[in-house]
Amino acid sequence: MSFLxxxxxxxxxxxxxxxxxxxxxxxxxxAKMLNFAHGDxxxxxxxxxxxxxxxxxxxxxxxxxxxVVICTILGVTVERIAYxxxxxxxxxxxxxxxxxxxxxxxxxxxxxxGPTPKKxxxxxxxxxxxxxxxxxxxxxxxxxxxxTCLAVIVALTTFINKTKMGQAMLAVSEDREAAxxxxxxxxxxxxxTFAIGSALAAVAGVLFCSAxxxxxxxxxxxxxxxxxxxxxxxxxxxxxxxxxxxxxxGIIEQLAKRYISDQLSNAIVFLVLILVLLIRxxxxxxxxxxxxx
Amino acid sequence: xKKRYLSLGLAGVMALSLAACGGSGSSTSDSADTKETTTxxxxxxxxxxxxxxxxxxxxxxxxxxxxxxxxxxxxxTGAAANYGIAVQxxxxxxxxxxxxxxxxxxxxVEYNCQDDENDTQKAVNAYNALKxxxxxxxxxxxxxxxxxxxxxxxxxxxxxxITPSGSxxxxxxxxxxxxxCFSDPDQGRASAQYIxxxxxxxxxxxxxxxxxxxxxxxxxxxxxxxxxxxxxxxxAGAFTSDTNTDFTVQLTECKDAGAELVFLPIYYSxxxxxxxxxxxxxxxxxxxGCDGMDGILTVENFDTSLAEGLMLLTPFSADEEGxxxxxxxxxxxxxxxxxxxxxDSYDAVxxxxxxxxxxxxxxxxxxxxxxxxxxxxxxxxxxDGLTGSGMTWTEDGEPHKEPKAVMIVNGxxxxx
Numbered sequence: 001m002s003f004l005x006x007x008x009x010x011x012x013x014x015x016x017x018x019x020x021x022x023x024x025x026x027x028x029x030x031a032k033m034l035n036f037a038h039g040d041x042x043x044x045x046x047x048x049x050x051x052x053x054x055x056x057x058x059x060x061x062x063x064x065x066x067x068v069v070i071c072t073i074l075g076v077t078v079e080r081i082a083y084x085x086x087x088x089x090x091x092x093x094x095x096x097x098x099x100x101x102x103x104x105x106x107x108x109x110x111x112x113x114g115p116t117p118k119k120x121x122x123x124x125x126x127x128x129x130x131x132x133x134x135x136x137x138x139x140x141x142x143x144x145x146x147x148t149c150l151a152v153i154v155a156l157t158t159f160i161n162k163t164k165m166g167q168a169m170l171a172v173s174e175d176r177e178a179a180x181x182x183x184x185x186x187x188x189x190x191x192x193t194f195a196i197g198s199a200l201a202a203v204a205g206v207l208f209c210s211a212x213x214x215x216x217x218x219x220x221x222x223x224x225x226x227x228x229x230x231x232x233x234x235x236x237x238x239x240x241x242x243x244x245x246x247x248x249x250g251i252i253e254q255l256a257k258r259y260i261s262d263q264l265s266n267a268i269v270f271l272v273l274i275l276v277l278l279i280r281x282x283x284x285x286x287x288x289x290x291x292x293x
Numbered sequence: 294x295k296k297r298y299l300s301l302g303l304a305g306v307m308a309l310s311l312a313a314c315g316g317s318g319s320s321t322s323d324s325a326d327t328k329e330t331t332t333x334x335x336x337x338x339x340x341x342x343x344x345x346x347x348x349x350x351x352x353x354x355x356x357x358x359x360x361x362x363x364x365x366x367x368x369x370t371g372a373a374a375n376y377g378i379a380v381q382x383x384x385x386x387x388x389x390x391x392x393x394x395x396x397x398x399x400x401x402v403e404y405n406c407q408d409d410e411n412d413t414q415k416a417v418n419a420y421n422a423l424k425x426x427x428x429x430x431x432x433x434x435x436x437x438x439x440x441x442x443x444x445x446x447x448x449x450x451x452x453x454x455i456t457p458s459g460s461x462x463x464x465x466x467x468x469x470x471x472x473x474c475f476s477d478p479d480q481g482r483a484s485a486q487y488i489x490x491x492x493x494x495x496x497x498x499x500x501x502x503x504x505x506x507x508x509x510x511x512x513x514x515x516x517x518x519x520x521x522x523x524x525x526x527x528x529a530g531a532f533t534s535d536t537n538t539d540f541t542v543q544l545t546e547c548k549d550a551g552a553e554l555v556f557l558p559i560y561y562s563x564x565x566x567x568x569x570x571x572x573x574x575x576x577x578x579x580x581x582g583c584d585g586m587d588g589i590l591t592v593e594n595f596d597t598s599l600a601e602g603l604m605l606l607t608p609f610s611a612d613e614e615g616x617x618x619x620x621x622x623x624x625x626x627x628x629x630x631x632x633x634x635x636x637d638s639y640d641a642v643x644x645x646x647x648x649x650x651x652x653x654x655x656x657x658x659x660x661x662x663x664x665x666x667x668x669x670x671x672x673x674x675x676x677d678g679l680t681g682s683g684m685t686w687t688e689d690g691e692p693h694k695e696p697k698a699v700m701i702v703n704g705x706x707x708x709x
Contacts, residue, residue, distance in 0.1 A: 002545060002546075002549045005541075005545050006542060006545065009539065009541040009542060009545070012541075013539055050594075054594050114370070116370075116372075116374055116375075116593060117372055117562045117592065117593070118592075118593040118594050119565060119569075119592055119593065119594040119595040119596070120594070121594060121596075128573060128574075128575070130575075137573075137574060137575055139573050139574075212538040212539055212566065212570075213565075213566060213569050214537075214538060214562065214565075214566050216372065219538075222535055222538075223538075254539075254541075254542050257536075257542045257543075258542045258545070258546065262503070262530055262531040262532060262536075262542075262543065263503050263531050263532075263533055265536060266533075266535055266536060
């Protein structure tokens with residue numbers, strides 16, 4: 001029973017990682033850059049929802065919507081101002097810019113909201129699901145997170161495979177120059193990717209804070225890093241890979257905490273990443289890209 | 294052209310970061326340090342001027358305008374801000390009262406509190422700023438780790454150092470340092486004794502923060518004492534500052550092991566998350582915390598009904614007899630009920646006053662002479678403070694008083 005409840009809390013944690021990882025993986029797949037500020041967009045989303053729902057007392061739905069809108073605008077703005085000018089620059093320069101954006105966002109929120117930790121009231125007000133006579137309980141947030149995650153994956157996959165915009169994204173991810181030659185507007189495609197990734201981040205922020213109710217300007221950084229690991233684990237650029245990677249990572253973390261050591265759980269998570277990269281450098285679902293000489 | 298701008302920008306960034314490094318408090322760093330302290334000084338001067346003005350009206354006994362300068366340090370912002378603000382206000386209130394009553398040995402007292410954000414480097418910066426201001430005695434720092442860092446400086450300067458709430462053993466390991474609160478091992482022992490003597494539970498679960506000295510210190514002494522009290526620790530879960538969002542695994546361990554009481558020797562912000570997750574799991578043991586739990590009711594948007602029935606070991610309670618005047622004055626001045634940390638720092642200032650009167654010191658003496666005199670006097674005084682009656686100190690700086698426990702009932706502390 002203890003194993004099962006550990007597994008469930010692992011899935012719960014993993015599904016949040018998965019939603020965050022989706023944003024990482026999409027942006028990487030299409031823009032070929034690691035958006036390290038992604039974790040902080042999550043934090044901004046959570047703060048936006050917190051302000052609307054808890055401070056202003058407006059309905060939850062409106063809070064989520066506001067968070068999504070604010071994050072989308074923020075994501076596109078950041079891309080336009082910070083990343084677009086560096087389109088031709090080395091990936092290291094873009095990476096460092098992303099880290100800079102991450103600190104900028106953290107400190108802006110710190111300045112606006114102050115550093116006192118806040119409690120986020122869960123947006124899902126449902127009783128936990130009781131199984132096996134109350135010995136096993138699955139919180140409503142977990143169920144909603146997993147369902148949301150699956151829905152997002154289905155929607156994203158459909159979008160990419162069935163729409164023109166989605167096909168344009170695929171083309172850009174395959175070969176940016178060729179896509180340009182075929183008449184695809186690379187800039188707007190990348191902007192769209194950031195918009196979608198950031199909207200997902202807003203949803204992830206609301207769900208993450210609903211599950212773990214602490215809210216402060218740094219909440220995005222650790223889940224952000226873990227989700228990045230999940231994305232690499234599943235094969236960066238692959239949408240199902242991000243989902244599987246997130247869930248597996250969450251389960252490994254919780255089981256390690258329970259059966260190996262509370263304190264080493266993070267170390268074990270990163271050890272797994274190293275092992276995966278040694279054995280399968282492209283991750284579980286990553287595509288092999290052959291270098292042409 | 295673009296590249297030139299970039300390199301200029303980068304050079305600027307580098308210069309800035311160098312300056313930031315320099316400001317980390319070593320007394321040898323020059324340019325950055327002066328820059329930082331001038332603003333702090335300006336602020337300090339202003340407040341000193343104001344206070345001085347007030348003092349001149351209030352006390353006519355002050356000889357030739359000489360004043361005692363008491364400094365305080367604590368996290369006024371950041372995750373531990375509740376503690377620091379309480380310490381700032383508590384000491385401020387005590388200083389105001391003392392000044393109205395004629396000061397210490399006839400001299401008025403000036404007071405200045407600096408922010409350390411619960412960061413060791415910033416605490417040392419704050420200490421240097423206070424030294425430039427002319428501080429003679431330090432009430433601080435509020436939290437253990439910064440206190441250890443500042444102690445390294447005060448012991449060199451031989452500055453009298455009394456921490457209201459730095460509870461790590463090392464926080465007062467030098468002869469110039471004293472404290473008002475219990476040390477971590479004392480809190481751990483007292484908790485185990487309280488639980489054992491009151492027969493609250495026999496099967497105990499513990500969740501502690503292995504990345505802070507405060508939490509591990511309490512846990513270790515609790516574990517030692519538990520055996521003697523007939524308590525069995527059935528589960529012990531740890532977390533670190535990187536893994537402080539999900540406690541379901543630790544709570545499941547406690548639940549599965551049948552723990553009737555879960556001991557939480559941790560700070561309130563994590564504790565509030567633990568209470569929420571336990572309630573989501575449908576696990577309702579007795580929760581028991583130490584002084585770090587104090588402040589849990591003030592977390593923004595926290596559902597206080599989750600803390601109902603929570604017990605904590607604290608030497609101070611707002612509804613206790615004898616603290617009513619303090620609570621009323623504090624609430625009126627700062628618009629919030631005092632927590633233990635406020636009482637601790639209030640007592641710290643009065644301990645300084647008692648010792649200063651015993652040793653008959655005056656502000657003309659050097660910092661080191663004041664410290665030498667107070668060090669001896671501290672072991673000779675006995676004060677009835679808010680955090681305990683008949684408080685005495687030993688040479689090692691440790692206080693001696695009775696521990697008390699409170700329970701949260703209807704969102705208020707109730708004395709047990």
